[in-house]
Amino acid sequence: MQIELTFLVGATLATLVTSAACGGDLLGNEGFEIDCDGRPCDWKVVEGEPERAASWHEGDAGFDMSGEGRVVIEQRTAPFALERRELVLRAALARGGGASLAFELDWYVAGQGEGPTYWDREPVLVDTRGFTVDRRGVFELEELISTPSLEVSGLALRAVKDGDGTAIIDEVSISDPEVLP
Amino acid sequence: MIRWLGLALAGGLALAAASQPARADEERLTLTLRGGAYDRNDDGYADHAAVFGLSGAEIGGGGVIEGGVRVLPRLWLYASWSGFMSQAARRLDQLRVTNQAFLVQAGLTVYRRERLFGGGLPFSIRVDVLAGGGLYTLHDDLDGASHSARGPGARAGSQVTLSWRNFGFIAAYGLHLARASIEDRVGGELRAGGNEVGAGLSVGF
Numbered sequence: 001m002q003i004e005l006t007f008l009v010g011a012t013l014a015t016l017v018t019s020a021a022c023g024g025d026l027l028g029n030e031g032f033e034i035d036c037d038g039r040p041c042d043w044k045v046v047e048g049e050p051e052r053a054a055s056w057h058e059g060d061a062g063f064d065m066s067g068e069g070r071v072v073i074e075q076r077t078a079p080f081a082l083e084r085r086e087l088v089l090r091a092a093l094a095r096g097g098g099a100s101l102a103f104e105l106d107w108y109v110a111g112q113g114e115g116p117t118y119w120d121r122e123p124v125l126v127d128t129r130g131f132t133v134d135r136r137g138v139f140e141l142e143e144l145i146s147t148p149s150l151e152v153s154g155l156a157l158r159a160v161k162d163g164d165g166t167a168i169i170d171e172v173s174i175s176d177p178e179v180l181p
Numbered sequence: 182m183i184r185w186l187g188l189a190l191a192g193g194l195a196l197a198a199a200s201q202p203a204r205a206d207e208e209r210l211t212l213t214l215r216g217g218a219y220d221r222n223d224d225g226y227a228d229h230a231a232v233f234g235l236s237g238a239e240i241g242g243g244g245v246i247e248g249g250v251r252v253l254p255r256l257w258l259y260a261s262w263s264g265f266m267s268q269a270a271r272r273l274d275q276l277r278v279t280n281q282a283f284l285v286q287a288g289l290t291v292y293r294r295e296r297l298f299g300g301g302l303p304f305s306i307r308v309d310v311l312a313g314g315g316l317y318t319l320h321d322d323l324d325g326a327s328h329s330a331r332g333p334g335a336r337a338g339s340q341v342t343l344s345w346r347n348f349g350f351i352a353a354y355g356l357h358l359a360r361a362s363i364e365d366r367v368g369g370e371l372r373a374g375g376n377e378v379g380a381g382l383s384v385g386f
Contacts, residue, residue, distance in 0.1 A: 031234075031272065056229045056367050059323030060274065092233045094367040138229045138367050168367065171234055 026077055026087070026155060026174040032061045046158065047072035055170040056094065056138065062170035065161040066099070072161075073169075078118040078154030079110065085150060088177040091141045095133060097165020104130035107147055108154030123154045144177060196292035196308055207293075208385030211257075213247040213351055217379020219265035221280065221319075225369030234271040235323075238278050238371065241265035245353075245379055249288060257288035259311060263377070276323045280373050282357065284336055286313025297343075305344045312337045317359035317373040334359025334374060342383055349383040 032040040032055075040061070048071030055062025065071040095101050107129070111122035127148040133141060157174070161167040219241045221227075227239035243265030249257045261284045269276040292308040317334040321327055338355030359373040 031274075033272070033274070054326075054366060056233045056365050056369070057276070057321075057323050057326065058366065059276075059326030060233060060235075061324075062233075094229075096367075138225070138232055138369070140232050166367065 024175060026080055027075055027157065027172060028077065029075075030173045031171055032063055042075050042077075044074050044076075045072070046074045048161075050161075055092070055168050060170065062092075062168055063159070065101075065159070065167040065169065066165065068164045070160070070162045071167075072158055074156055074158045075172075076119060076154070076156045078108065078123070080153055080155075082147060082150050082152065084176065085147045086177060087145050087147065087174050089141070089143045089145050090171070090173045090175070091169055092139075092171040093133065093135075093141050094138045094166055094168040095136050098163040099165030099167040100162045101133040101167050101169075102130060102160045103133070103143070104128060104158040104160060105145060106156040106158075107152040108156070109149075109151050110153050118154055126152055145174070204295075207251070207254075208347070209251045211247075211249040211383055211385045213245070213249070213381060213383040215245045215247070215351060215353055215379035215381030216242075217244065217353075217377060217381075218242055219263075219280065219375055219377045221278075221375040222372040223370075224372070225367075226363070226365050226371035227369075229365050229367055229369040230269060230276055235269035235274070235276040237267055237269045238276060238321075239267070241267035241278060241280065244381070245377075255290040255293075257290070257309065257311075259286040259288050259313070260284070261286070265377075274324050276321065278319075278321045278371070280317065280319045280375075282315060282317050282334065282336070282359075282373075284313055284315035286311045286336060303346050307342045307344065307349075308339065309342070310337075310339045311355075317357070317361045319361050319363055319371065319373040321363055321371075328363035330361040330363050330373065332359060332361035332373070334361070336377075338377070344383070344385065347385050349385065350380070351383045352380045354378050 028042040029040055034041040050063055050065045050071045107126045108123035109126055113122035115121045159169050221239055223239045230238045245263040247259055247261035249259040252258050264281045266279045288309045288311040290307055290309050295305045297304040297306050314335040318331040320329045335358050336355050340351055340353035342349045342351045355377040357374045361373040362370050364370050
């Protein structure tokens, strides 16, 4: 009876982790709407001082990285399990002027250290991949990305803006390409 | 534009030539209630909203209440109010865009035929062309943040009424030109002008 119960709980957890990774979004707070003490939960400003107030409309939360200089925001997500290496990164972007915009993705496997969270247990960086956004204007970005292996279970996603000009980012998600946004 | 106006004028003249002469007992007052859609003139605003997950800001649904009084044979004076609203939802957010118009228009009955189907059935058909102007308003709201604009504008349109005794079914089209507009943060603009189509009921006395 105990073995059956253990199996049932294990199977349920495995299903939940797998379905979260394959069917849904790897990221949290994709629209920057969930607020944690005045900051968007799950997102961290790594460099610069971006205005977080609004995106295309004053009433829509987003990350406005416009202005001079370099701005980097990051979200870390773990653990997850992948069924396929090909994923799609989607985002709503506004880019203009002399602003450049790029996405960097650090892929990790679980570490052997001690600690309460995945990131405390010293995960190992497998590879850093990324791409530069070429398009200008207001548009929906849809970029196929690949993971270095199916064993990766942690991701640090960074949006990097440099130069002077408009750069607004919102609705960021990473999911199975076959799952419609 | 001039080509379309020319075509409309030619069509109106042809209809007028085929129309029955005005009778003294034709209705003097009409009241119309129409439901329909309004396609606002968009210069990026609605497209930007769609990119950020809020589709459908360009076209609104709503209605028109219009009263008319005949001042000369086949010449009408109309006053109307119209209001249209669109809503776009994404998770817990909702973008709501509304536009209203308060208009005074002159109308000309370019075609009218009684006993439309022959016999003793009291069916009639009437085609009117209208033009006028008034006040336009445009308003949006997203999660408590809003923009508003108001200003003058003009409408030109036509309508067909199929009546049985005092009651009728009406279908109408209107082209609205209005300068009032709202802007988003990334250079998009939505104007109060646009194209309106609708259908509804009318009553005449």
